[in-house]
Amino acid sequence: MSKGLVLVVVFTLFSFVLPAFTAATEPSSNVTILVAYHSATGHTEKMAQGVVDGAKGVKGTVVVMKRVGQVTEQDLFSADAVVVGSPVYWSNMAGEVKSFFDNWQLKFGVFPEFKMRGKVGAAFVTGGQVAGGKEVTLLTILAAMLGNQMIVVSGGGAFGASATTEGESPGIDSKELAGARDLGKRVAEVAWIVKRGSAK
């Protein structure tokens, strides 16, 4: 084979064949995370922004932040991970957040195919009191995700990120915000692990 022909073959290989092969074997270059929340007085929204910032710090991660009522079928099903935030209402998630989960079936029809199966899920909450039901609320959110066969992770705290917003600890302090960022980062990292390891 002449030198010229060898060069043409090598050039063709590097220009066309290898990139096409790589594209076919690698998953898409982004991970998409949906951060869905309810907030009446702004505290949970602040935590949502922290989760967004943490997730965005992981290269190649696209984040969509929306109030639960604004989430579309496309938002939900195109996300690789869903992080749900709620204020604590009577030691549980707010009605708006419960309706959001109910609508996964009533509006979007996730069952019986388990359309959310294999997506990463996580939770964050804010509550007025130190011991007013934050962990119960986190767990009820995670329970809804587990029922949908999602891959549930924590971060920030044992069951997710949380903040106390009233009494001696008004608003969201820097440590609580750091917990929210930690959660967002972890969700993005795990979503990448799941995506890279996907058989799809």
Ligand SMILES: Cc1cc2nc3c(=O)[nH]c(=O)nc-3n(C[C@H](O)[C@H](O)[C@H](O)COP(=O)(O)O)c2cc1C
């Ligand atoms: C109807 C209602 C019920 C609440 N119940 C609780 C509760 O059980 N435990 C608690 O710690 N805080 C409770 N709170 C306080 C809120 O969880 C807290 O103010 C929260 O940070 C509000 O979040 P937001 O600013 O995002 O709306 C309640 C507030 C409302 C309006």
